[in-house]
Amino acid sequence: MKRKTLALALASTLGHPAAWAEEQTLPEMIVSLPRSAVVTNNPSPSAEVTQDQMREMNVINVEDSLKYSPSIFIRKRYVGDRNGIVASRTAGSLQSAWSLVYADGLLLSNLLGNSYNFPPRWNIVGSEEIENIQVLYGPFSALLPGNSAGATILINTRKPQQFEAHARVQGWSQDYKHYATDDTYRGHQEQLALGARVNGSLSWSFLFNHLDTHSQPINFATAAIPAANNGAGTPVTGGVPYTSPTNVPSMMFGATSLDHSVQDTMKIRLAYDFTPDTRAALTYAYWQNDSFSDTRTYLRDAAGQPIWSGSVNIDNKNYTVSTSALAPSDSNTQNQLLGLSLDSRLSPDWSVELSASDYSTPRDITRTPTTAVAGGLGQPGSAGGAGTITFGDESGWKTLDARAIWKPGQGRKNHTVTFGYHYDRYTYSSAKYAASSWTDDSSIGASPVSTTMGDTRTDAVFAQDAWKLDPRLTLTLGWRTERWQAFNGFISGYAPIASRDDTYHSPKASLTWRAAGDWLIRGSVARAYRMPTVTELFQTEKIGVVTQISDPNLNPEKILATDLTAEHALEGGNLRLSLFDQHTDNFLTSQLNLTTNVNRVQNIGRTRITGAEAAYEAVDVLVPGLDINGSLTYTDSEILSDPGNPALVGKKVPRIPDWRASVFASYRFDEHWTGSLGLLYSGLQFGNLDNSDTNHNDTGSLSKYTTADVKLGYRFSKLIRASFGIDNLTNESYFIGPHPFPKRTYQAELRVDY
Template sequence: MNLLRLKPLTLAIASLLSSGTLLAADATDDNAKELAEMTVRHSRPATVVQNPSPQAEVSGEQARNMNVVNTEDIVKYLPSLQIRKRYIGDRNAIIAARTTGTVQSARSLVYADGLLLSNLLGNSYAYPARWNLVGSEEIDTVNVLYGPFSALLPGNSAGATILMTTRRPENVEAHARVQAFSQPYKLYGTDMTAYGHQEQASGGFRVGGLTVSLMANHLDSRAQPMSFATATRATSGAGSVPYSGYTVDKDPSGVQRVIVGATSIDHTVQDVGKIRLAYDFGPESRLAFTFGEWRNDSTTRAESYLKNAAGQTVTSATGTSAILVNGQRYTVAASTFAPGNSETVNRLYGLTFDSRLADDWRLESAFSLYETPTDIARAASSPTATGGSVAFSDGTGWNNADLRLIWKPSGGKAGHTVTAGLHHDAYNYDYEKYNSTSWVNESSKTALTNRNHGRTKTQALFIQDEWKLAPKWSLTAGVRHEQWEATQGLIYTTTLGNNSFSDREASGTSPKLSLAWQATADWNLRASLGKAYRFPTVTELYQTEKNETTGAFRISDPNLKPEKIFAKDLTAEGAVGGGVLRLSLFEEIVRDALYSFTDYSLVTRNQNIDKLRVRGAEVAYVAPEVMRGLDLTASLTYARSKVLENQLNPASVGKWVIRVPDWRASLLAVYRFNDQVSGSLGYKYSGKQYNNADNSDQWPDTYGGNSSFSTFDAKLSYRFAKGMTAAFGVDNLTNEKYYAFHPYPQRTFHGEIRVDY
């Protein structure tokens, strides 16, 4: 039936290597026959029906019915995914999937046109994918794989692998969009409006075998506060003055605190430019080069709520001017409300080459280099001080290289598709922090206060066979062997002095197995097993630092072990009610799980947890036209996580894994009223979760907590002329106040005009 022939396009995706290169849509005669009734554009990734992972997809056209500003917004309604995006322009938008939370950035992968965008230098909120190097207007499709079931992917795929494919122009085309957004925001003593605008243009042309694609983007965004300053309870001393403006409440563990102001109020200006050149030497040989540059200039400010008796704002409370609350003295350091700024330049160079060598053989390769020639962060020591600190991460970056060879006998008579390949990656982290006599000028640096340096490298060999056992049975079996090393580890702080570490090596072999059965004409069943290793990142090993301005302290561990993951999935998918329904049962057991989490004293620790388990079920439904004019996408996920063993923190045993919610749900309904007008309604739900390893944070619906939430979004679009569309939207319609430690946005209004040529 036609619906089942469309199913691979809707729910299946190509097996992706760690290179991210995908099989060309016309790679094999067999696929062309199997998908004969399916329209596949040349720019889309190939579909492989027997891919061993559960999958989901969203197209660029579908995304136009959502409130999309940043590229990561496109995946927000896909099953089990949660993007920790705290404001428009947030550089720390990391991915949580069905078995992972919003503190595990290294357990997901993001690729664009075969090039890795994931920042695997670390495993925390500070190491998100470089979404900015893809414009939302240039996206053709986004495909998602769940779990580490392919030998072609590293263990970082344990959560989710997101594959973005941009449009490849066949003729001259151009697209432009102008957006404005506004968020009235109230919390504690803050009453402000966060606002901004974005302009994006993309397009390209084709001349013979050469295609040229261009993208440029400018974003100017002001955010709500990311953090709130709390006064410190004094253990000695006497005296106080009658300050006003502070708020007394309780933190998520029920401990009284005194909120004295808002901090980390960011203003970001981001500019992106990208060019992609692709040349077809023949119908099945293509060379593509990509260059992208992303610049970010950011300033952060703070707002003190404290007022003295004369009604003047004050930014510190120490000694005899301490705050008195219920007979207890509280102090506020002068550094609490210090401003800061940063500037970064990020560059991506990428080269891919795919070619059919012979009737039965195909070669695919990808090479990429990501570098940060400029990465400077500056901070004042107080709101009025000229001195402060300056930090440099120039030279930090990574490179990846992948090569794979695919053998498939012509006509598929042997029933096998064998893929073998090699992978290499190398990560370099270099960080230095200095005192400065003039915090706005990095040339005024003085004494070195912090140095972190290290390198990691992984080399892998893999092979995978997709075997058609019988007309209704398919077996996918593979194995991946990885050799990892960490070298040149160095940590310096003024307290610890110089510390250098011996080089380390580790290896892991990861078998994979998946069996699929076409039970009926409409239903397919698949059972998948996969082992995987997730090796420590360079900053988990070698990043130890204290932020003298905020008091935040990060502690690394050069002896961390690699994660050992064993994942299972049982999936059924088929046609129901004009759409495609997928039902999945999953379990993941992780030994030596790598976690980085922050407690309420702002101490972040990297550690191994001996054994974790996550079990659950996922239901996903996609109906392109469930009724005339109405498209529906919906999902519901339940996950029961549990810490099984943890010698470092016995109090956590038997408790929920941090940041993994019990329930997740999403819904996107798009209705086309006529050829000119369409509207959408989106819904996201996330249930109970914890930030403390011992689950002591029983009051999560406050700053510092990880709250459940239920939010609605809406958008109305009107095409008022050929190729010209205006739209208005609202995110968080009910103005829900919710938190992922930091506050998420409140009700936000969007307006845009789009032109397509």
């Protein structure tokens, strides 16, 4: 913990862990903290999560490690959720393309789209192998694309120096009672991480993870209550009346998306030190997921038999429950990542960093029934029958980054110049087929009923100079030029789509002043462009009950971001205060109309997001053994213009809460016992562009919420530790969109560290 205290003080003094790890001659114990190869001399506000902190949290999936980071919200709806996208102080909870996630310099962000369907591939990393996680806020580094406008998350895994082994077994249980659902959902996970160094030069690490979990309902089948009485339809009971987010009286027929997911991850990483200054690493990771999304009907006829579809009558009101409303689905995916990295210090003045990655999906299949059992007396698809099968096997992305870092020699060491080249290519392909048997891939027709596909490519060059004007004043100037292309676009049933080729320029500037009294003051300003993703351009198709409408003529988001940050080193800790502002022209949003189930992507003019953030972290607060970190963020957002719909001017930007707060405290009682408490708060936010969703307490809404998590751990020896934790201790009921988040969940784990 003394090492951590010193690191915090140095980070506060110099602005960011990357800066002091690169520019200062430090004691050996500090150098052990890894520096990300993605960003050097980053002029952004930052936060960090260490492995020691992670072990005091209730961490099952990797993204759980970030739940108390300032202004960060991960849309994780249940254990094993594949759609855990990142929201931040300037990015809403559906803007997945406004964040970047890297692991050891390899991109995990799925920038094929900008919605819940395109989350980072967290599964490629195991929590047991992580050394630390750094979070950078805003697009202030020229080394990063405009997708960093929200947050950039840098995961650094351990570099083994000798043989080590880490094993963990976990189990959890959630009693979920809401609407007409009253059930218990459980799961378990086993993880093994091994590593060693061989003959001083070669090191290897291996990860295996197996997860088997069941979720609570993630959605519900609903309809608005008709205005007039109508005696038509089969009389049924069990429907649940509720009020929609826009205050429309509505009826609920059943629960959907009860996910049973089985996931397996295997990864091997080989690293070789050619010399003390030159190192290469090869990473191969494989992740597969088998998921069955089940449904439950609430409706019963006069004989007590369940009703799944058809014309029904509830309280003398007639409803039509479609076949798809309570239909299950089945999906199977296989994902693999191949990555290569190289870094070398060529001389005291020069070093280079190279990284390349290829993320592919050898298998991506989703199956859904389209036929109902006669009379609505059986679950759609339960007796087999016709359906649709969708293949997305050819989707993926490739990246390449080459960077050189130049620190001029004697007499000119006040410059650190970084320049380089970036390449990425994203390929999307989706083909939906009609099938005579929805569970049999061989029963599909000869031709797809719908096809969408397309590619985007970016070639970028960048340069950044961190110039020490004097020992206390550093000016960082950066420039990024990007050539962006969109091509191979195809949507079945539409005319051929023309290719696009555009170039954009993004200047950056930051001034850092190390003031007296251990204060650091930094002002940053940046232009950035967030390019439309391939699915925002080309994915027009029906996905389940939702019709997705894209637009191949979308403009990129043009972002102007500013930040003023003050950091102060305190005894045992660090305080950061930030003011931020972000204006976005051609703001891209995907607005779902719940009445028509049409999801349309569009540019809406200009938005503004302005706010303030305070973050504090310290060890041994008041008493030895008590560590605390906390944050408070206030955000004011506004739609400034929308030529297509002037009535939206003055409305709040969707999915940006006015307040966010987090507190995490851990305490070491003695050499055996530890305990922790975490608190999270999220304030008022809206999901609709017109802010018409004023009911925040039912499905479809965006709720205010306050949750508490606790954990108690016992160390039997240096090797073995057991713990018990509870998430959502107070059993808070809250929604993010249509999705109810977990109720009180009990967790237990046993871990061995060698």
